[in-house]
Amino acid sequence: MGLAGETGRKWRKGEKMRAEDLLRIMNADFYTGVPDSLLSPLCNCLMKKYGEDGEHHVIGANEGNCTAIAAGYHLATGKVPVVYMQNSGEGNMINPAASLLHPQVYGIPVLFVIGWRGEPGTYDEHQHVFQGRVTEKLLRDMEMDVHVIRKDTKEEEVKAAMDRFGHVFAKGQQAAFIVCKGALSYEEKMIYQNSYRMVREDAVGHIAEAAGEDLVVATTGKISRELFEIREGQGAGHSRDFLTVGAMGHSSSIALGIALQRRPAKVWCIDGDGAILMHMGAMAVIGKAAPDNLVHIAVNNEAHETVGGLPTATGTTDLCLVAKACGYPYVASADTLEGLDEELDKAKKRKELCFIEVKCAIGSRGDLGRPTTTAYENKKKFMEFLRDGKR
Numbered sequence: 001m002g003l004a005g006e007t008g009r010k011w012r013k014g015e016k017m018r019a020e021d022l023l024r025i026m027n028a029d030f031y032t033g034v035p036d037s038l039l040s041p042l043c044n045c046l047m048k049k050y051g052e053d054g055e056h057h058v059i060g061a062n063e064g065n066c067t068a069i070a071a072g073y074h075l076a077t078g079k080v081p082v083v084y085m086q087n088s089g090e091g092n093m094i095n096p097a098a099s100l101l102h103p104q105v106y107g108i109p110v111l112f113v114i115g116w117r118g119e120p121g122t123y124d125e126h127q128h129v130f131q132g133r134v135t136e137k138l139l140r141d142m143e144m145d146v147h148v149i150r151k152d153t154k155e156e157e158v159k160a161a162m163d164r165f166g167h168v169f170a171k172g173q174q175a176a177f178i179v180c181k182g183a184l185s186y187e188e189k190m191i192y193q194n195s196y197r198m199v200r201e202d203a204v205g206h207i208a209e210a211a212g213e214d215l216v217v218a219t220t221g222k223i224s225r226e227l228f229e230i231r232e233g234q235g236a237g238h239s240r241d242f243l244t245v246g247a248m249g250h251s252s253s254i255a256l257g258i259a260l261q262r263r264p265a266k267v268w269c270i271d272g273d274g275a276i277l278m279h280m281g282a283m284a285v286i287g288k289a290a291p292d293n294l295v296h297i298a299v300n301n302e303a304h305e306t307v308g309g310l311p312t313a314t315g316t317t318d319l320c321l322v323a324k325a326c327g328y329p330y331v332a333s334a335d336t337l338e339g340l341d342e343e344l345d346k347a348k349k350r351k352e353l354c355f356i357e358v359k360c361a362i363g364s365r366g367d368l369g370r371p372t373t374t375a376y377e378n379k380k381k382f383m384e385f386l387r388d389g390k391r
Contacts, residue, residue, distance in 0.1 A: 016151060016185040017158065019045035022177075025158050026082055026111060030073045032058040032066040033084030034278075038115030038179055040308040041186035042084060047310060048188060059310060062249065062278040063089030067096040071108045080169050084113040086307070087135040087178075088128070088246065092278075097142055097174065107172025111165065112144070116178050126375045127246030136178060145175040149183045192309035193362050194302050196335055200360040201226045201368075203340060207270055207297060207358075210344035214266040215386075216241045217255040219275045220248045221306035222364050223299060227270065228371045238371075238378065239385035245375050249278030252296055256286050259294040262386065266293050266348070273300040273314040280322070286353070287327025294354075295347045296328070301360045309362055323355035335359040 019041040031050075035043045050057035060066035063085045070081035085093065093112070101108045118124040118132020139146050145168045147161035158177075165175040204226045208216065218224040224243040231238050242258075244251040255269035276283070276298055286296065302315040320331045329352045334340040340358055347354040371378070 016183060017149060017153060017155065019184050019186040021155055022149075022158065022184065023049075025155065025162055026113075027162075028082045028111065029077075029079055030056055030070070030081045031084065032060050032069045032073075032081065033113075034060055034063055034066060034086070034089055035304040035307045035310040036084065036086035036115035036117075037307040038086070038117065038181050039084055039113065039184070041184040042113065042179075043308060043310055044188070044190040045186050047190060052311065059304075059312070061280070061313065063092035064096050065092075067093050067110065068100065070110050071096065071100055071106070074108050074110070080109045080111055082111045082113060084115075086115045087117055088131055088248065090114070090131070090135065090138050094138070094142065101174055102143070103172045108174075109169035109172055110174045111169075112139075112174065112176040114139075114176055114178050116148075116180050119180055122181060125245065125370065131246075139176050139178070143173065145173070146178060147176075148178045148180065150180045151183050153183065190309075192303055192305075192311065194315070196301065196359045196361045198335060198337060198340070198358070198360045199363070200299055200301060201230070201364065202337060203299060203358050203360055204270060205230050206337060206340055207268065207344060210341070210348055211266070211268045213240065214268055215258060215262070216268045216270065217251050217258065218243050218270045219251040219272045220244050220246060221272060221275075222368065223270050223272055225368055225370055226364070229369055238373065239381040241378075242382045243371060243375075243378050245371070245378075249275045250282070251275060252286060253279070253282045255294060255296070256282070256289060256291065259291040260289060263291065263293050266295065267291075268295045269297060271296060271298050273298060273302060273319070274304045274312045276319065277312055277314065277317075283323060283326040283328075287323070290327060290329065290353045292351045292353060296323070296353070296355045298355070298357045299360055300357055301362045303362045305362055305364070319357050320355065323357075328353050328355040330354045331356075333357040333359065 031046055046057050066083045070083045073081045118128030168175050208230055218227045252269050252271055255267050259267040298319050300314050302312055303309050320333050323331045332343045334343050343356050
């Protein structure tokens with residue numbers, strides 16, 4: 001990456017910045033990141049241009065992983081890579097940014113492009129509010145040069161920021177574009193799909209039915225939203241469910257912490273493939289602890305669906321073999337509701353740690369809602385259920 005590329009078209013007042021123009025201005029040869037809904041125009045543009053070719057574009061497991069990949073790219077080429085992410089991933093990125101990239105360590109220049117969920121002054125979900133408030137501060141505390149791209153930001157402003165960043169990179173420092181909601185556009189529609197036919201919401205419903213009065217921990221994103229709506233439709237209440245609205249990749253660890261303290265109560269963790277990949281080391285810890293009251297279910301559609309549908313690495317990763325290698329004593333996979341019901345029935349009866357992979361299609365209802373209770377209310381009712389139910 002050198003200085004910004006030449007401006008190729010005249011910016012019109014009220015026009016959003018096109019993802020293609022941002023790519024041209026950044027003028028990089030390599031991109032890696034974790035998909036984000038606010039950056040979906042950029043992500044889709046990268047998929048259209050490069051796919052996942054490895055040479056120019058890699059979708060990572062988590063933001064720290066991507067930062068390290070970017071460092072390797074710089075070491076191999078001497079060029080400046082781009083790492084994209086949602087601001088919720090700053091925590092994963094900070095460790096390698098502070099202890100690897102920083103000028104006081106190796107001085108590796110990287111350009112970060114960060115979607116600003118929870119931007120102050122805009123409405124967002126509970127889990128994004130505090131993260132949004134500290135997003136820019138965290139980057140500046142990391143001594144990065146920062147430029148915010150808003151809906152009305154002009155190309156010339158972004159190009160000027162890139163010119164400034166060029167001097168920063170020359171000193172082995174890092175810089176970041178923070179991208180506000182609706183600031184980017186990409187006209188071409190991308191369709192992501194797999195070969196599976198099971199509908200995820202149906203699978204979640206069958207899991208909830210099998211769990212009965214047991215405890216359920218659901219992962220971030222649409223799985224928690226679908227579980228909430230399933231309970232609403234049944235008038236069943238939500239007190240036995242813990243909905244992990246943030247902290248992607250940590251639901252299985254939360255479930256482990258509960259299971260170890262609440263034997264013999266059964267705990268069902270409904271996880272996602274992207275979440276499992278983000279912190280896969282948790283599976284080794286779960287396998288070692290091997291609580292006999294935990295059922296770990298991986299709903300796998302091989303996609304980061306909640307943030308746009310871009311592919312995960314589970315298309316080439318056998319999660320069942322991973323679970324077995326991590327010490328899970330019972331491992332199974334299902335790609336039909338009939339097969340799922342059979343495995344759920346077995347898990348209900350087994351007195352050992354179980355892992356069930358559920359292979360689902362990409363997609364959800366267009367009118368899928370969000371939980372109408374706050375995260376704190378969810379926690380309070382869940383803990384009351386544990387206390388009053390003596391589970």
